Amino acid sequence: MSDNLELARQHLLEPTGLVDDDLNKVLDQVMGHAVDNADLYFQLSRNESWVLEDGIVKEGSHNIDQGVGVRAISGEKTGFAYSDEIVMPALLEASRAARAIARDGRQQSLQAWKQHAPPVLYPVDDPLSSIEEKAKIELLRQVDAEARRQDTRVKQVIVSLSGTHDIILVANSDGTLAGDIRPLVRMSVSVLVEHKGKREQGVSGGGARLDYRYFQTDERALDYAREAVRQALVNLDAVDAPAGSMTVVLGPGWPGVLLHEAIGHGLEGDFNRKGTSAFSGRIGEQVATTKCTVVDDATIAQRRGSLTVDDEGTPAQNTVLIENGILTGYMQDKMNARLMNQASTGNGRRESFAHIPMPRMTNTYMLPGEDDPEEIIASVDKGLYAVNFGGGQVDITSGKFVFSASEAYLIEHGKLTRSVKGATLIGNGPDVLTRVSMVGNDLELDSGVGVCGKDGQSVPVGVGQPTLRVDGLTVGGTNV
């Protein structure tokens, strides 16, 4: 194999006449210093976006980015440089800059190329040309019309459609030579409703590592429109959210942003190698109730967070982070794995050729339990049921995390009563899953909209979970 590697060669190396031997030469020059490991990351990324507003498609944009990043690692040191020209002189210049991290000295030998053939998780075809320009515009118009048809209170609809075709090739001095062709499409619908001078908004959308036909299938795009309007109308009737610590039931799917913030980041290898995470040195400890098993799984076909190989060429894996409440593993890239005497878990990711790889999540979710979701709600005398969220954030070191509910309801005597306004929920990562008393049998993954930011780098991710009952989270409403 692999087709992916061959295709990546065709797109990235052949246009400038580079061959595998040239990659050897560049890596050889980097390794002339006391460098433990070096890699080259070639990338060609094309993306486009279309935006509909006021009923017309008024904007479209097209972007091409390409280049090569050169990284040299010596112990815990990383030297990094990049060039937006994929030609030999620029590669050699970048490699000289990157190796400046290490002194002249012993030379590690290059390993012979090893080519893996991991299962390919998504199609290689360019999603940008999957349907005609006219069809893209027609799709946006249909979504707009569907949203406006839902309710006369809909006053504004903004629909965006974007697609990316990302081709990468990575060559590492450890012999890894891998290519990947990554499609990614995304649609977003935002509506504003107005009634008796009161305004509210609703947002919905989704995406996948497929092409635009994904949105035309099963009325998926139209469902986004209906869902955005539904949320906006629910919020129009919302009362002030409660303030204080209470039992919170989290709905399935996107509320899994809880796991991403509370657990996921704290289990990334870099923070744990440095001992700066609230989870540092806690492998084998109980950090959740026995009902909780959490994984980071890059191997789900076509998911937004999935990767055939990561950005270091390591094949995708399904890594168990928490098993029946016990902390079992960290997410690793090559460098942090080596420094901790572990193996990479295929979590080495980077925003682009111009960024340094680090351990990042892919699709992070909790496995289903045995509780009936309706019984979970019925079990709560007084609390909050939160089903939609905006983003979240975590302080890795103290473990404190937040995530912001955008659709929530009061639970009174086991029943959902009023919808309440959005509010931020705050908790303590190492502690929150020890308060999970019920786990639903209704695992869902999110619709494919997640973007994770770390150290200024953004990568697409997925989250998911079944319905969860958490006994005690602080809800940041205004109603004391």
Add this chain to the structure above:
Amino acid sequence: MSHLAPEQKSGLPDIALLNGMVNEVLLLARQQGATASEASISYGDGLSVSVRMGEVETLEFNRDRGMSVTVYFGQSKGSASTSDWSKAALEESVRAACTIARHTSEDEYAGLADVDLLARDIPDLDLYHPWGIPAEQAIVLARNCELAARDEDTRISNSDGATVSSYQGLSAYGNSNDFIGGYAGSRHSISCAVIAGEGDEMQRDYWYDVSRNSAQLQSAEVIGRMAAQRTVRRLNSRRLGTRTASVLYVPELARGLLGHFSSAIRGSRLYRKSSFLLDKLDQRVFPEHVNIYERPHIPQALASAPFDNEGVQTKDKDIVSDGILRSYILGSYAARKLGMQTTGNAGGLHNMCIEPGQYGFDDLVRNMGTGLVVTELMGQGVNYVTGDYSRGAAGFWIEGGEIQYPVEEITIAGKLGEMFMNMQKPGNDVDARGSIRCGSILVEGMTVAGE
């Protein structure tokens, strides 16, 4: 002081080269049938080093190039961008933009900025001060910064390292109304983050400085010591019971609060009716003691600019006078949608300032008596349509006008419209490290949620 190296000649290309490329792109657009077009070209390079536990962690060399073009066919519009400056790539991008413009709909509000608003003179705002610091010296500086932090207090147990970065860049913008302009700028920073405590009782905090001129940066040692002091004071944080309280935002967070204000009066939110400050022009949005203004031409300031992203001349203006909203923040498109004139804010704010009061931070704490000082906010938690505001927070509990203990894992909530009306006169402890300059701000009557 941090000025270790003589300023070296930078490797930036000549502005004439960028101007020439802009003109070339505009010509290509015209040849492809565009009735109007605008383009920008940018180049930047820099260096970033970080040191952790006394050892170099990363050494990073940056060089970024970009070109973006927008073409108009009548009232239809298309855009494209690329990092590739080759003639073939520029042609391909213009062609892509033109293809898009043939598919987008006519929009009567689309188009270039009005000709008579374009900048005629381009003042030198003293924005370009290349540092030229060699990597070896940047490493020494980062090492000294981190060492100062780790030596400051025995409770400092670990480190996220110190980073020194230096950047210089050049950009040019032009459009088919015969405007062309460009200028160089620089930006340098030193930052440090350290950890105090062990196990379940770890806290992290940081400090940084940023300036266009390296000679104006706080010393590496001062930044390190500040980072350490800010971290250890968070140890033994407690939670709070749920209550209503006054909240004092430190300057770096008060900037965010004013950022919510500026975002709510941005043109795109207004014409979409997605702002709680809709239709508030010439009405009271703050108490009488609040004055907010923009000063785009402050020499060496981080957000100074002679013209905006559409070539429109930037000017001093009042945004809030005696608590009354006097101006929105508009580019040409939103201005036309609203039946108004652009305020020269395509691309953002150019030094928005809130008039400082007479009191420093300690006075504000004393005058507050009882309440919460917030030093960290987490999450998004702002609904601009309704003004609902709810965010994770950490800081200090104040009683008797003095700090009692650090607090964490709490939220603060309110409605932005009411919070602005409940704002006291800002402090004189102005933080100028961003596009919004302000001192500490006290807001009364917020909800604090905790245990």
